[in-house]
Amino acid sequence: MEIHELSSYWCEPLLSFLAVLEKHYEFGMFHPHAFDRATVERLAREPRQDFYCVLTDAGSVLAYGMLRGWDAGFEIPSLGIAVHPDARRLGLARALMHFLHTCALRRGSEKVRLRVHHKNISAIALYRNLGYCFDTAEGDLLVGLLDLGDRIEG
Numbered sequence: 569m570e571i572h573e574l575s576s577y578w579c580e581p582l583l584s585f586l587a588v589l590e591k592h593y594e595f596g597m598f599h600p601h602a603f604d605r606a607t608v609e610r611l612a613r614e615p616r617q618d619f620y621c622v623l624t625d626a627g628s629v630l631a632y633g634m635l636r637g638w639d640a641g642f643e644i645p646s647l648g649i650a651v652h653p654d655a656r657r658l659g660l661a662r663a664l665m666h667f668l669h670t671c672a673l674r675r676g677s678e679k680v681r682l683r684v685h686h687k688n689i690s691a692i693a694l695y696r697n698l699g700y701c702f703d704t705a706e707g708d709l710l711v712g713l714l715d716l717g718d719r720i721e722g
């Protein structure tokens with residue numbers, strides 16, 4: 569397995585992955601951007617500080633992750649993640665989260681935030697296990713914050 573920054577090469581496999589999520593009606597839980605070709609190709613093509621990556625095996629995308637917010641001028645990036653329904657409960661989300669946390673640290677951010685639907689039990693369990701605190705909510709979404717300094721020292 570490998571992790572790659574999103575590039576034109578990975579657009580087609582990522583579109584197939586997003587189509588599977590859509591088929592499983594999971595865009596309600598995970599919908600960081602439109603899932604259409606034009607959007608994915610734009611994300612892959614345009615230079616940016618925000619970071620989009622795919623975890624792949626034999627040319628297929630098993631997981632998709634991102635850190636966003638730097639392009640908009642925020643110091644704390646927002647993390648997003650999804651794993652292919654056929655590849656869950658194998659630790660891939662946990663592995664990709666650790667990778668994204670280290671990416672954030674290397675880019676100078678000491679905290680990461682995320683928003684998760686209050687009914688998304690599996691994602692909330694994942695985030696709590698990794699040390700995220702959920703002190704605020706925005707409507708149906710819980711807002712999680714992780715202090716990466718704490719994680720490194722702890």
Ligand SMILES: CC(C)(COP(=O)(O)OP(=O)(O)OC[C@H]1O[C@@H](n2cnc3c(N)ncnc32)[C@H](O)[C@@H]1OP(=O)(O)O)[C@@H](O)C(=O)NCCC(=O)NCCS
Pocket residue numbers: 594597598649650651652655656657658659660661662663683684685688689690691693694695697
């Ligand atoms: C949430 C999601 C990313 C988890 O991916 P995963 O690869 O299956 O997770 P992992 O195997 O790395 O599991 C790590 C931890 O997450 C939690 N977890 C994952 N799936 C779970 C489930 N079905 N029920 C309860 N806890 C779960 C557990 O705490 C687990 O640790 P454990 O195995 O020691 O119990 C995946 O279910 C997914 O892609 N869901 C749809 C998209 C989504 O909701 N993304 C998050 C948007 S905020």
